[in-house]
Amino acid sequence: MRKFATIPPSIWQTDLKKLRGDIEAITIHYYLTTCSLSTMIGIYHLPVVFLAYETGLDPEGASKGLRRVCEAGIASYDEGTEIVWVHQMAATQVAPRLSPKDNRVPSVAKQLAALPICPITLDFYRTYRDAYHFADQPSLDEFERGFQGASYTLRSKEKEKDKGQEQDLGQGEGQMGSGGKRDTYTHARENEDQEFPYDPAKSVEEGKAFLRRLGLPAKFTDQALQRLMRGSLFPCDIENWKNEARELA
Incomplete structure (x- = not known):
């Protein structure tokens, strides 16, 4: 107790x-x-x-x-x-x-x-x-x-899902137009100050784009991306890296 x-x-x-x-x-x-x-x-x-x-x-x-x-x-x-x-x-x-x-x-x-x-x-x-x-x-x-096993299963399912989405996008390309691009990465929480981890990115490129939108200094991208893809990146991590960059500037 x-x-x-x-x-x-x-x-x-x-x-x-x-x-x-x-x-x-x-x-x-x-x-x-x-x-x-x-x-x-x-x-x-x-x-x-x-x-x-x-x-x-x-x-x-x-x-x-x-x-x-x-x-x-x-x-x-x-x-x-x-x-x-x-x-x-x-x-x-x-x-x-x-x-x-x-x-x-x-x-x-x-x-x-x-x-x-x-x-x-x-x-x-x-x-x-x-x-x-x-x-x-x-x-x-x-x-x-157990975590590693679950992660392997999840990655396999995500690959299958991504492959299916690519096929769907290819079929519907004429409707979207040559310059059309959807931003489907809607993983930001309603209340980030409550220290929920960010949802994992669907791809490396989406993850990098999201980190850029957060204003993360480029030198911390690799480390932050690894955590983001695992679902263990917190808003406080981003703020700590920003503060560290400002102190070193």
Whole structure:
């Protein structure tokens, strides 16, 4: 059990606006953030029956509220393993990023290693892999293998999808015109200051174009592009590189 927890005031202007008017969902949200089973990284085992008991809601109401929280994109829940992930909890309770020598790195890794490998825990691993230096933690070797396997499968599917899109574009080229070009890279988040990682780019060229639009100094392009393609590039990374460039100028 955590000895303390923090609920930032900004929560009312971000996550909870999607739940306004739904008392059950708001109750569930605060319970997920502060309950006795919760961890500082926001991913932990939580049976719905326990959720209902502690909130005083009936099982149907608890399930409905949890579903609404998940539909709002605030959390994810795996019914098979009964694991919940409150998406921004690690960023607010720990930090958006940690230095490799921070004592919290092995602590976070230990908490994650205690959980079974499933889609939710792998998503958490992918999201914080670089920010929390998970790849350097021996306790997470199985997660790293699972991540690499998932990445290989995803890349294969993306190649097939890109090939199909190229064929579709070739067939519809006359309708678009010789100079027509769509900008389909709409991965920027609504609230980048909440430290969500940017969505992975669909191609290297789109990734480079996006980084240029962010004003990233050219010397950091390769490093930033690698993180972007893995889905682990944060807005704070861009700002840090900009500040570093200004200091060296």
